[in-house]
Amino acid sequence: MSTAAPAHANHAAVSRTASGRIFNFSAGPGCLPEEVLAQVQKDVFNIAATGIGILEHSHRGKAFDRVLAEAMHDFRAISNLPENYHVLFMTGGASSQNFLVPANLKPQDQPADYITTGYWAEKSLEHARPYGVLHEAATSKDRNHSYIPADGQARYSQAPAYVHFCSNNTIYGTQWHKADAAGACTWHQRDPVAPPGVPLVCDMSSDIYSRPVDFTRYGLVYAGAQKNLGAAGTTLVVIRDDLASRKVRELPWLLRYETFAKDESRPNTPPVFAIHICGLVFKWILSHAQPGRHCLDVIHERNIRKAGHVYQAIDSSGNFYRGHADKNARSLMNITFKCPTPALDDAFCSQAAAQGLDGMKGHRSTGGMRASMYNAMPEDGCKALAQFMKDFAARNG
Numbered sequence: 001m002s003t004a005a006p007a008h009a010n011h012a013a014v015s016r017t018a019s020g021r022i023f024n025f026s027a028g029p030g031c032l033p034e035e036v037l038a039q040v041q042k043d044v045f046n047i048a049a050t051g052i053g054i055l056e057h058s059h060r061g062k063a064f065d066r067v068l069a070e071a072m073h074d075f076r077a078i079s080n081l082p083e084n085y086h087v088l089f090m091t092g093g094a095s096s097q098n099f100l101v102p103a104n105l106k107p108q109d110q111p112a113d114y115i116t117t118g119y120w121a122e123k124s125l126e127h128a129r130p131y132g133v134l135h136e137a138a139t140s141k142d143r144n145h146s147y148i149p150a151d152g153q154a155r156y157s158q159a160p161a162y163v164h165f166c167s168n169n170t171i172y173g174t175q176w177h178k179a180d181a182a183g184a185c186t187w188h189q190r191d192p193v194a195p196p197g198v199p200l201v202c203d204m205s206s207d208i209y210s211r212p213v214d215f216t217r218y219g220l221v222y223a224g225a226q227k228n229l230g231a232a233g234t235t236l237v238v239i240r241d242d243l244a245s246r247k248v249r250e251l252p253w254l255l256r257y258e259t260f261a262k263d264e265s266r267p268n269t270p271p272v273f274a275i276h277i278c279g280l281v282f283k284w285i286l287s288h289a290q291p292g293r294h295c296l297d298v299i300h301e302r303n304i305r306k307a308g309h310v311y312q313a314i315d316s317s318g319n320f321y322r323g324h325a326d327k328n329a330r331s332l333m334n335i336t337f338k339c340p341t342p343a344l345d346d347a348f349c350s351q352a353a354a355q356g357l358d359g360m361k362g363h364r365s366t367g368g369m370r371a372s373m374y375n376a377m378p379e380d381g382c383k384a385l386a387q388f389m390k391d392f393a394a395r396n397g
């Protein structure tokens, strides 16, 4: 494979992974582990020596039975999920959970509370409107979603059906973190302090399994697979027993969590390919375990190092780069920043792409740049980006 830089690349070498691909900082679908992609290619042709590819097997046959059982098992193993939680593979993207959550969990005249810390959290509130009374308990809109509200800032309603929040704000680049006793960021997840007995519902689409997680703190968690778990086409839902069987209104059979919980996520043909890719990613996550160290601790530590390279490049640039997020709310997954002018932002994105650092353009609501560094982004990609940032600032500062 040729590694020659394109003519417009400013005579710098193109950054590539060991196997010759470039680094993909896209916010979603995001990059996948190369080991997983290599295995998927084989399985499309012939899975588990069955002589048939994964795309062609019946979703009720033995080959897919095994794929599904292993994916469920491995997902549970990663987080040591207790028996009273179901793992569902659903469709319709994370966005469909915006209406499925209130449709299944919220009576029309009982409020549900939302904490709106970004674009997707705002969509969650907006799409719940058909299901009656809603309450915005806290928001970070006043400062363009550059921070996460402190515990005391939330004002909950009397008896909400649930409290909904989003753990990582993919577009604005903020994330919920706990502080230690001295007030320093631990990079471990903080949750809203919901009123006693009220279940937390969390959209974890862009940071699930990027750090240790205790699902028992939530009533329901959902995540579109295409950021940290696999490919577009399936959405993971982790739901507690009592919520899976909550019945607050008549709903079509296929819109009920209970249907998916009872029927192993295959009441009808499930997204078999997307589920298979998730299964391979779960095995890849588990493979990070080391003697005495949990796989998610290893991955979390690497994610802290990865983001550290890029944040350091921002902080040491003498104000050339300005990060969007407050320091104690910085995301480990999506780093948002700007150059001194929009013209430099454009130059940054095109020159970065020419050097094998792709997908850096920020969302239209923030502008500037966004580097998404999900679990599958190699640390070398983050180092290459940090180096490019330093070089670009030196050339243009």
Ligand SMILES: *Cc1c(COP(=O)(O)O)cnc(C)c1O
Binding pocket: 028, 092, 093, 094, 095, 096, 120, 166, 168, 169, 170, 203, 204, 205, 206, 224, 225, 227
């Ligand atoms: C990407 C994303 C979504 C939307 O996901 P779809 O699967 O496209 O519906 C929702 N929430 C968050 C936090 C996201 O990052």
